[in-house]
Amino acid sequence: MGDFDFDVDAYLERIGAxxxxxxxxxxxxYLQERHMMSVPFETVDLILKEFPSLRDEQLYDxxxxxxRGGGCGELNTAFALLLKxxxxxxxxxGARVLHNGKHAFHGQFMGHMVLRVELDxxxxVDVGFRWASRKPLRLRGRGVQKDAHGEYELFYSPDGDLEMVHNGVLRWRAEMHPREIEDFDGPLWFLWTSPDAPxxxxxxxxxxxPGGRVSMFNRVLTEYENGERKFSRVLEDDAEFLQKFETLYGIRLDAVPDLPVTTEGV
Structure with a gap:
């Protein structure tokens, strides 16, 4: 937990729980859903070249x-602190993303993080992935586990890794042995600094x-409801972009970052 004053009640207030x-x-x-509805996945720091940290106090701050929100490692690390x-x-x-929403690919090894929670x-648990389930998935479950975000199946590879399939698409593969935060330093340094990392x-x-998800990819705003894409459009006006970003994600930007031209959302 670290040696700083981690205020559980303040964190619960942050997620409205x-x-x-x-x-x-x-x-x-309950906690997973409140977190996903309150703390956005967002990569603003990376665009602004202000590289984030997975260390306890910096994350809490x-x-x-x-x-603010954060990337997958930040969100899952922070949620783990709250749960502990x-x-x-x-x-x-540690996990590796295997699909980017458009096609299969081999993402950075240890470029994703998920949580194992032992109860009955x-x-x-995953609160930091675009295609994550809204509720925890049973690791011993067989067959489809239906969720408000789609249909999920967990499989074990011949090597013992865990694979997550969402709506028929293999999304990521995770190792099952425990990792420490320090294990992610190298892979995340590459993802956060390399010009080859998107x-x-x-x-x-x-x-x-409540009904789905609202996503932004560069200037493309996309809303999903009941598992279906409701609409998608490009926010060409800077003022509208800044207003939408603050309203949806609670983040005020001074100006629109220099972003690639994109017409398709995620």
Missing amino acids: ERPKRVDYEALC KIVRRR GLGYPVTIL QPYL ATTQLWASIVT
């Missing part, structure tokens, strides 16, 4: 005090809504 009375599956579902503060047994797992049975040149932002 009451302190659970019990450490159980129902409370975990960014997400709780400054009311509430008494949940949490293990960090082990659960998979996160340093393209803007992503996304937050869960």
Whole structure:
């Protein structure tokens, strides 16, 4: 947990959640949904060349005090801190993204992070991925696990890795042995600094809504509801872009970053 003053109640206020009375599956579902509906996935820091940190106090300051969001590693690390503060047994797992929304690819090894939470049975939790489930997934579950965000299946590879399939698409593969935050330093340094890594040149932002999700990819705003794309359009006007970004994600930008021309959302 670190040696700083981690205020669980302040974190719960940040996500609009009451302190659970019990450490159980129902409370975990509640906390995961509140987090995904309150703390956006966003890569603003990378676009502005202000590289983030996975260290406890810096993360707490960014997400709780400054009311920002973050990338997958930031969001899942922060959520793990909250869960540990509430008494949940949490293990960090390293993962590799295998689909970017348009086609299969081999993402950076350890470029993604997911959480294993031990309760009556082990659960998979992810609050930092565009195609993540809204509720925890049963690690021992077989067959489809239906969720407001789609249909999920978990498979184990011959080597013992965990694979997540969402709506028929293989999204990521994770190792099952525990990882420490320091294990992600090298891979994330590459993702946050390399000109070949898309996160340093393209803007992503996304937050869960009661009926689905609202995402921004560069200047393209896309809204999903009940699993279907509701609309998608390019925000060509700077004033509208800045207003929408602050309204949706709670982040005020001084100016629109220099972004690639994109016509398709995610």
